[in-house]
Amino acid sequence: MTAGEIFWDVVPYVTLAILVVGTWWRYRYDKFGWTTRSSELYEARILRIASPLFHFGILVVIVGHFIGLVIPQSWTDAIGIDEHAYHVQALVLGAIAGFSTLVGIVLLIYRRRTNGPVFSATTLNDKMMYVVLVAAIVVGLATTLLGAGAVGEEHNYRQTVSPWFRSIWVLQPRGDLMAEAPFTFQLHTFVGLVLFAIWPFTRLVHAFSAPVAYLFRPYIVYRSRDEAPPGRLVGSEPRRRGW
Numbered sequence: 369m370t371a372g373e374i375f376w377d378v379v380p381y382v383t384l385a386i387l388v389v390g391t392w393w394r395y396r397y398d399k400f401g402w403t404t405r406s407s408e409l410y411e412a413r414i415l416r417i418a419s420p421l422f423h424f425g426i427l428v429v430i431v432g433h434f435i436g437l438v439i440p441q442s443w444t445d446a447i448g449i450d451e452h453a454y455h456v457q458a459l460v461l462g463a464i465a466g467f468s469t470l471v472g473i474v475l476l477i478y479r480r481r482t483n484g485p486v487f488s489a490t491t492l493n494d495k496m497m498y499v500v501l502v503a504a505i506v507v508g509l510a511t512t513l514l515g516a517g518a519v520g521e522e523h524n525y526r527q528t529v530s531p532w533f534r535s536i537w538v539l540q541p542r543g544d545l546m547a548e549a550p551f552t553f554q555l556h557t558f559v560g561l562v563l564f565a566i567w568p569f570t571r572l573v574h575a576f577s578a579p580v581a582y583l584f585r586p587y588i589v590y591r592s593r594d595e596a597p598p599g600r601l602v603g604s605e606p607r608r609r610g611w
Contacts, residue, residue: 369543376543380536383561390568391576402573414479422472428465429508432458437533441526451524462512470505473498497570504559511556529553 394402436458444454477498480486514523532545546554567573 370547372547373543376532376546377541379561380541383565386565387567390565391573394568394573402577403571414475418472418475418479420472421468422476425465425467425469425472428461429469432462432465436526437530440530440534441524455522459512463509466505466509466512470502470509473502473505477502493570497566497572500559500563500566501572504556504563507552507556507559511552514550514552523550523553525549525553529557 441451441454445451480490480494528545528549532542532549535542535545546557549557
């Protein structure tokens with residue numbers, strides 16, 4: 369077994385352990401720091417453009433990674449999506465999502481660098497996070513172009529990277545498959561592992577507490593002041609004596 373195979377067998381589990389333990393530690397001992405540290409009050413014009421671009425792009429990227437890494441090639445072949453069609457849609461959607469994410473993060477960084485109050489609120493931790501995040505996006509875009517054959521020779525990562533990824537979760541790591549992948553795929557995966565390792569210790573941790581429940585909460589009924597019963601303020605309960 370080569371050093372490369374050992375690396376791709378062991379490092380994913382180290383990263384997963386850091387992600388899980390680090391997230392637990394952050395939630396247990398730094399609940400007040402579990403936030404995006406929003407700076408919208410300082411500047412909102414660029415943020416209104418950059419934030420939707422970034423979040424839309426990253427959402428499509430996550431879905432694309434899930435399809436490419438989790439769903440086996442045999443499944444897409446079975447429903448009539450051949451390898452060429454798969455790579456075409458991966459190239460088109462991946463490029464759109466990747467460039468949206470890149471433009472969004474560049475605008476966010478520009479906003480932080482040029483706006484005084486926002487820059488003052490930027491920590492060293494934030495700067496490190498931005499460097500790794502931009503690296504992951506740029507290398508990911510390059511990997512998308514190379515893997516789909518738009519630049520250089522086409523590589524079917526669903527025969528190397530995807531089986532390796534699935535083997536990690538069934539506790540039968542196949543580092544040899546990842547070692548056979550082109551360097552750009554290895555670099556993209558490595559940067560991704562670094563990103564997940566630092567995730568719990570940055571503002572990115574807020575992604576684990578997205579307000580999904582808001583989509584399913586019951587409606588809030590408001591009544592006009594004219595409809596409120598006598599002696600009761602709108603939206604509040606009457607006060608009891610001694611309270």
